[in-house]
Amino acid sequence: MQALYAQLLVGLINGSFYALLSLGLAVIFGMLNIINFAHGALYMMGAFCAYFLLSLTGLGYWPALIVAPIVVGIFGMILERTMLQWLAGLDHLYGLLLTFGIALIVQGVFQNYFGSSGLPYAIPDELKGGMNLGFMFLPIYRGWVVIFSLVVCIATWYLIERTRLGAYLRAATENPTLVRAFGVNVPRMITLTYGLGVGLAALAGVLSAPINQVRPLMGADLIIVVFAVVVIGGMGSIMGSIITGFALGVIEGLTKYFYPEASNTVVFVLMVLVLLVKPTGLTGRAA
Amino acid sequence: MKHRISALFLGTALALAAGGDAFAQDKTIKIGVLTDNSGLYSDLGGAGSTLAAQMAIEDSGMQAKGWKIDLISADHQNKPDIATTIARQWIDVEKVDVLMDVLNSGVALAVNNVVKEKNSIMINTGAATSDLTNAQCSPNTIHWVYDTYMLANSTGQALVKAGGDTWYFLTADYAFGAALERDTTAVILKSGGKVLGTVKHPLNSSDFSSFLLQAQASKAKIVGMANAGGDTTNTIKQASEFGIVAGGQKLAGLLLFITDVHSLGLKVAQGLSFTETFYWDLNDGTRAFSKRFSDRMKNKAQPSMVQAGVYSGLIHYFKTLDAMSGNPHDGAKVVAKMKELPTDDPLFGKGSIRVDGRKIHPAYLFEVKKPEESKAPWDYYKLIGTTPGDQAFRPLSESTCALVKK
Numbered sequence: 001m002q003a004l005y006a007q008l009l010v011g012l013i014n015g016s017f018y019a020l021l022s023l024g025l026a027v028i029f030g031m032l033n034i035i036n037f038a039h040g041a042l043y044m045m046g047a048f049c050a051y052f053l054l055s056l057t058g059l060g061y062w063p064a065l066i067v068a069p070i071v072v073g074i075f076g077m078i079l080e081r082t083m084l085q086w087l088a089g090l091d092h093l094y095g096l097l098l099t100f101g102i103a104l105i106v107q108g109v110f111q112n113y114f115g116s117s118g119l120p121y122a123i124p125d126e127l128k129g130g131m132n133l134g135f136m137f138l139p140i141y142r143g144w145v146v147i148f149s150l151v152v153c154i155a156t157w158y159l160i161e162r163t164r165l166g167a168y169l170r171a172a173t174e175n176p177t178l179v180r181a182f183g184v185n186v187p188r189m190i191t192l193t194y195g196l197g198v199g200l201a202a203l204a205g206v207l208s209a210p211i212n213q214v215r216p217l218m219g220a221d222l223i224i225v226v227f228a229v230v231v232i233g234g235m236g237s238i239m240g241s242i243i244t245g246f247a248l249g250v251i252e253g254l255t256k257y258f259y260p261e262a263s264n265t266v267v268f269v270l271m272v273l274v275l276l277v278k279p280t281g282l283t284g285r286a287a
Numbered sequence: 288m289k290h291r292i293s294a295l296f297l298g299t300a301l302a303l304a305a306g307g308d309a310f311a312q313d314k315t316i317k318i319g320v321l322t323d324n325s326g327l328y329s330d331l332g333g334a335g336s337t338l339a340a341q342m343a344i345e346d347s348g349m350q351a352k353g354w355k356i357d358l359i360s361a362d363h364q365n366k367p368d369i370a371t372t373i374a375r376q377w378i379d380v381e382k383v384d385v386l387m388d389v390l391n392s393g394v395a396l397a398v399n400n401v402v403k404e405k406n407s408i409m410i411n412t413g414a415a416t417s418d419l420t421n422a423q424c425s426p427n428t429i430h431w432v433y434d435t436y437m438l439a440n441s442t443g444q445a446l447v448k449a450g451g452d453t454w455y456f457l458t459a460d461y462a463f464g465a466a467l468e469r470d471t472t473a474v475i476l477k478s479g480g481k482v483l484g485t486v487k488h489p490l491n492s493s494d495f496s497s498f499l500l501q502a503q504a505s506k507a508k509i510v511g512m513a514n515a516g517g518d519t520t521n522t523i524k525q526a527s528e529f530g531i532v533a534g535g536q537k538l539a540g541l542l543l544f545i546t547d548v549h550s551l552g553l554k555v556a557q558g559l560s561f562t563e564t565f566y567w568d569l570n571d572g573t574r575a576f577s578k579r580f581s582d583r584m585k586n587k588a589q590p591s592m593v594q595a596g597v598y599s600g601l602i603h604y605f606k607t608l609d610a611m612s613g614n615p616h617d618g619a620k621v622v623a624k625m626k627e628l629p630t631d632d633p634l635f636g637k638g639s640i641r642v643d644g645r646k647i648h649p650a651y652l653f654e655v656k657k658p659e660e661s662k663a664p665w666d667y668y669k670l671i672g673t674t675p676g677d678q679a680f681r682p683l684s685e686s687t688c689a690l691v692k693k
Contacts, residue, residue: 006504010500013496014494116325116326117331117516117546117549120554120555211525212494213551217327263489263497
């Protein structure tokens with residue numbers, strides 16, 4: 001029984017990465033209608049950015065939490081300005097193919113220079129060590145990851161669903177022409193939104209750098225699962241993707257305990273089941 | 288019509304005669320390096336294996352003796368179906384004579400069958416499974432660098448002797464992990480130890496915390512990692528996070544490469560002990576080769592034992608063909624001759640190839656240095672034990688290989 005609690009908690013930790021990543025994807029899909037396959041590569045860039053900040057400029061983990069998402073976010077905005085914006089209004093497939101191509105190029109470039117085994121990144125001193133919870137040994141860093149991502153997820157949800165800026169954004173998605181008529185600079189808002197989604201991916205990258213090796217393929221391994229999370233939660237639904245992210249982390253954790261061999265397929269089995277029963281995802285609205 | 292047919296026959300006969308003539312002095316060789324160029328094992332094989340093959344060609348002096356040598360390489364993406372397709376195409380269309388590296392046990396076992404069926408040659412330097420020279424041995428395959436039996440025998444035995452008599456396995460869920468776990472379990476049981484449990488994880492996992500918790504709960508003294516590459520480095524990194532070592536359990540890396548240690552950094556990797564058959568800083572010969580190698584590598588990496596094996600295997604292959612004074616393009620025949628000749632090169636020293644295809648050389652038990660003990664970049668290992676070649680690998684008396692006469 002104790003082991004079960006431990007697995008639940010570990011699942012929650014993984015779930016926070018799923019939640020952060022799928023949240024960024026949901027924001028981008030919901031506001032820009034782009035299926036952002038470059039998300040995994042941008043997540044990887046976040047981790048690499050943290051590594052470079054440390055090794056080249058000596059900036060540690062805490063500044064990296066802010067600097068890396070901004071740097072990678074700017075990279076994302078450049079992508080949006082120079083390439084993605086031309087795909088507005090076209091079929092989803094074009095955006096998917098373009099971002100997938102970008103992901104392959106970015107990963108290829110990083111792999112060419114840094115190999116596949118990855119680079120070390122240590123846990124910050126303040127978050128080293130762990131607590132004995134009775135049923136498990138919880139590394140403090142993992143606890144921090146859960147709490148921090150929950151806060152970020154809720155803040156993002158609040159920003160989009162509860163503020164005036166978020167209302168503009170949602171309105172611009174519904175009817176860009178009308179919103180523009182009110183004097184809102186819609187293209188700039190869309191660029192910033194893409195930057196925000198990308199920044200969330202980079203933030204997840206920084207969070208995961210001390211846990212996983214900083215590897216060029218770290219995002220490629222994760223992105224497919226995250227897409228499944230988004231599909232299950234309902235494409236474009238902010239709260240849906242947050243809740244599904246955490247929930248699937250827990251379900252995956254339980255699978256790792258009861259039948260570990262299936263742990264990398266269970267998410268997809270669930271995706272198939274959900275799509276069969278409710279094609280718009282658990283919280284999605286019919287288009 | 289009749290004329291045309293007879294002309295055709297005449298032409299064929301002439302061509303055959305010319306071909307037969309060419310055969311006697313055929314001095315062409317085509318080498319194919321089949322490896323993981325883009326995935327989790329690409330640092331320990333990959334482009335470095337191709338470079339090692341290139342260096343073997345240059346150092347062999349074969350071209351000065353009139354040999355024409357071609358080198359090609361391809362990415363098998365760790366997928367047996369892709370690997371066998373490439374192997375078939377290479378052998379049938381490209382006329383490749385010898386396949387090098389072929390890391391990943393699942394891939395190697397699949398390619399092993401193709402190579403045997405087509406009477407080609409595989410000098411395997413990357414895969415771990417000891418089945419390549421045991422149940423699935425082939426007259427066309429030589430297993431050069433290491434295997435699961437040897438790893439289990441060296442690392443496993445040393446750890447049990449040092450008091451680590453209860454084990455829990457974290458096993459990569461494919462041919463390699465299964466073979467490594469099986470061979471290590473045999474050694475543990477033989478040395479009086481016990482295996483308390485095992486958990487199989489999918490290849491290329493990024494999160495090991497669930498598996499580590501299960502290992503922690505088992506209270507086994509040794510957590511044996513029957514995995515490799517990125518899976519192992521992530522396991523080690525996360526094990527230190529979950530306080531596995533601090534809690535009194537010991538991690539056993541059954542298969543670690545120098546590229547893994549480099550990627551982990553000494554702070555995390557220090558104190559790990561494991562077995563390799565090559566290290567760049569072993570002697571003058573290995574140092575000289577490794578210096579030239581790392582100068583030509585993009586990231587200045589030292590060679591892994593897999594890459595060193597590609598060089599060593601090809602040097603012996605060239606020596607054999609030179610002794611045969613021509614390439615018969617007959618895999619089994621060349622391999623048989625390779626087994627007759629003793630091996631000798633600066634990287635693995637003097638050795639031999641057994642009848643089952645097993646290359647014999649010493650195995651070294653290393654311990655990773657503490658950060659303060661390391662004097663230069665890539666100065667990572669301390670040698671703590673050597674198993675002589677004749678004791679390092681599975682004895683022929685235990686072999687189930689059909690080539691071994693009993």
